[in-house]
Amino acid sequence: MDDTALQSLVADDTSGQALAYVLARAEASDGTVTYDAVSDAVAPETWGRLLKTGALVPIHDAFVVDDPPTVRAALAEVGIEETTNLEQDITETDSSAWSTADKLAGVGALGLMAGYRIPTIKSAIVGPMDLVLGPVAGILPFPLLIVVLATVTALVSTGVRRQLLDEDRMNAHKERMQQVRDQLAAAKQRDDGAAVDRLTDRQQELMRNQLGMFKQMFRPIVWTMLVTIPVFLWLSWFVVDPSGAIVSVAPIVPMVDRIIWSAHLVGPMQVWMVWYFVSSFTSNLLVKRATNRLFDCQRQSVAQ
Structure with a gap:
């Protein structure tokens, strides 16, 4: 995707927010994303525009964001932050004490x-x-x-x-751990080093949180x-x-x-x-x- 197309996307509030949402969803998993995973927040015509401009690149049966660092920098320039509006991840808080x-x-x-x-x-x-x-x-x-x-x-x-x-909450944490394991295995299989590093960090974070949950038990x-x-x-x-x-x-x-x-x-x-x-x-x-x-x-x- 060229710089002109990217600037055009992020200049439009709807497309920019959608691109930020898709990028966050992709990075929250194994680096890939499907429309089913973002259809709750991204309209079909907006998704089509992301495909048409080359912001999303097909890979197997999913898509990846083209050049995430550049996209992230472009979004930051116009003041758009990555967000997924998803259910808050389970983290250890003071409630575990x-x-x-x-x-x-x-x-x-x-x-x-x-x-x-x-x-x-x-x-x-x-x-x-x-x-x-x-x-x-x-x-x-x-x-x-x-x-x-x-x-x-x-x-x-x-x-x-x-x-x-x-x-x-404990069951949700177990499901999230299993999802990360599956996503990490898929990333290793397709030799996606960036996704492997990101998912490994996420897995370690979830394991640290699990120690706090054991204390609660x-x-x-x-x-x-x-x-x-x-x-x-x-x-x-x-x-x-x-x-x-x-x-x-x-x-x-x-x-x-x-x-x-x-x-x-x-x-x-x-x-x-x-x-x-x-x-x-x-x-x-x-x-x-x-x-x-x-x-x-x-x-x-x-x-x-």
Whole structure:
């Protein structure tokens, strides 16, 4: 494209804005662009003018902007900035930092974890927990009690995760990572060095942002531990507590026959622990599926 044609394009506000949009879209991907990708902002006649003047050059089944540095300089001269008006890319912001409450919850979780090793801390936790769960244990059979507690912790865990994590944002980030990988592979295949460099930088930026998202994923875990650790400590105490001797009644385990709840199966793993983990895993799976269906139904109703 000659300088006269380029100056004519950027002098026209509509064509100049369209050229800036197309250039930004191309550089946001692998250096190529199609009309379908910009049809939301570029009219067909404007797209045709870009082709006719040579601003866009066909390559395989897409197009590239002819001489991007020159085009960018010409746009800057008339005060047109590259813009895509796309959804803002996912970047790490201050929202990824833990709040004071999150940090306090983390300290509290560490203190509760110490209850596994320090008897005085365990006693301080178990006492209040027994005031709440003791009457429930007197009503429900022990296997059912574990199922109920596992379900409650699953509900808490799912609720906290929904509240503290933006799963749509995380999924969008994963999709963007996959898009960049695909675009980088395509750029390498056609030996487009400029696109490879640009996409490599973008991939590294997304990977840095992903580290911030990993840090965010620990927030719901910390808050959930404030519930799960006291429950687990109380169960470990209740199984061996003389006043709860009924807990030691031998249940029938398929292919094993009768075995007491406090018996060791593998290493330190006791029967009641295995039952708790199985119940917790199943409850988490069912609760997540139920909440996902509920949110999907709500989204569909809003969309309609």
